[in-house]
Amino acid sequence: MSFFLEITNLDLGDTPVENIFINDFMPMANGTYVKVYLLGYKFAKDKDENLCLSNESISRHLNIPLSDVLKAWDFWEQKGIILKHKKEDGDEYDYKVEFLNLKQLYIKNNFMPKTSSGSGQSSNTIYTCSPEDLVEANKIPSIQEMFLSIDYIVRRPLVPNEKRKILEWLYNYNMSPEVIVKAFFHAVEKRGIRKINYIEGIIRNWYDMGIVNSEALENHLKMQDEKFYSYDRIMRSLGFNNRTPSEAEMKVIDKWFDEWKFTMEVVLKACENTKKTANPSVNYIDGILSSWHEKGINTVEEIAEKDKPKAPAQKKDKNIQAGGNNFKTRFHTIEQRTSKYTPEELEEIARKRRG
Structure with missing residues (x-):
């Protein structure tokens, strides 16, 4: 396998990123933190004084919560590749971000005594x-x-x-x-x-083993520790990226796999239903899986087949309808005498009565 660049005569600008960031720092961060770093780095390279930049504008541009932007800068500052310069009279979160020269940092950390x-x-x-x-x-x-x-x-x-x-x-x-x-x-x-x-x-x-971030740890646990991987995967699917399950939650999750024999694929399918509630939780998913267990659902394919919504209840007597012609009483069971005569005979009887 190889990679190469298409040659074009149209130049729309580019932002060179140091390989040290791509090789050493990018693998240790989640995708959101990388996006915040790269967008800020682009703005630093542009040096456009007309741009009105803030953490809020980065949040809007990337369509992510403001809290994620702030966490990203905290993360990169912790890794030592940026510096935050806060204003004296400004807001706590209103600061300038200085991107440090990674080549210089590499030389300092590897060739200079600490x-x-x-x-x-x-x-x-x-x-x-x-x-x-x-x-x-x-x-x-x-x-x-x-x-x-x-x-x-x-x-x-x-x-x-x-x-x-x-x-x-x-x-x-x-x-x-x-x-x-x-x-x-x-x-x-x-x-x-x-x-x-x-x-x-x-x-x-x-x-x-080269495990320094959540993604690498997930892959390791998936191969080495299935139960621990299950806890971690389910909590992340519920949006609890940094929270570990409580003892009670672990017992509930164990029940799904050990007693009900659900696969991870089915459990994650149930977790997708958290979009319907403002407060996702392990107990909420337990209610969904309990229903599926009672219906004998074991695979994702069976969910659509066996977990159909119930049809609205119908009336017991379909013949009882307003204005209907099928309504019958006990008198309808009595044999009518007129049924023994033809139309001509009935007309003759009626003429005699009128005479």
């Missing part, structure tokens, strides 16, 4: 989180959301030293917050282990 925080001696390229770094990180919404999710999973608040350790994983193993959360979920729910060192071992193993 020092750990708090020590003046040169060391390996290992980042050590300082208390000041933790304070700053807690201002980033995606980091806050990660810590809250982990608190829920381990059933207690994280202490500062644990939070600093987790931030070091983000940088040293180049992990996304979503993968960190899923590592905790994997350790606690599958192994029943809450030790921070054990979870770091999971992170290290995933890093060695």
Whole structure:
């Protein structure tokens, strides 16, 4: 297989993107974050002062929620490839975005010695989180959301030293917050282990296998851990990208596969019905699958055949209609005497009575 470019004489402009971004940074992000980065990068290359740019205009241009735009900039700032310059008297979310030179960053990170925080001696390229770094990180919404999710999973608040350790994983193993959360979920729910060192071992193993984002983790779990993959896939289909299922929700999901023997294809088909409700949930899907189970539905093809809406109830006596000629009473069962005579005989009888 090979790739080549069509040659054209019409130049509508182009935006060169550094290969370092495509090779190293793009695979670790979801598609929305990549779109926000590329559109902002294009605007930075255009240098058109007449353009009125804001996070709101990017949101409208890409047809995505404003919150996704803000999360995207937080993500790329966390990865160290942009800087946000906030205005002194401006809104908290009104800032300028500086795109750092990735070639220069590559040279700095790979060919220049780095020092750990708090020590003046040169060391390996290992980042050590300082208390000041933790304070700053807690201002980033995606980091806050990660810590809250982990608190829920381990059933207690994280202490500062644990939070600093987790931030070091983000940088040293180049992990996304979503993968960190899923590592905790994997350790606690599958192994029943809450030790921070054990979870770091999971992170290290995933890093060695090239698993640094949600998509790579999904592919890995699909092959290695079917149950964990099921939880993750279903929660994402319901729109809960960063939330792990509760213990009660896991029991319900297990029932779908273990007791009712549904396939993932059927379950995801049921999840498509969440468009009909403003509050999608595992219990809502459970109601749909319970109905399908009672109807003996086992495949997607059987849904259209066996899950048809009920026809409106019909009247028991179709002959009872307003103005109808078929209405009968008990007198209709009595044999009529006139049925014994012909029309001519009836006319003769009537003439005699008139005479």
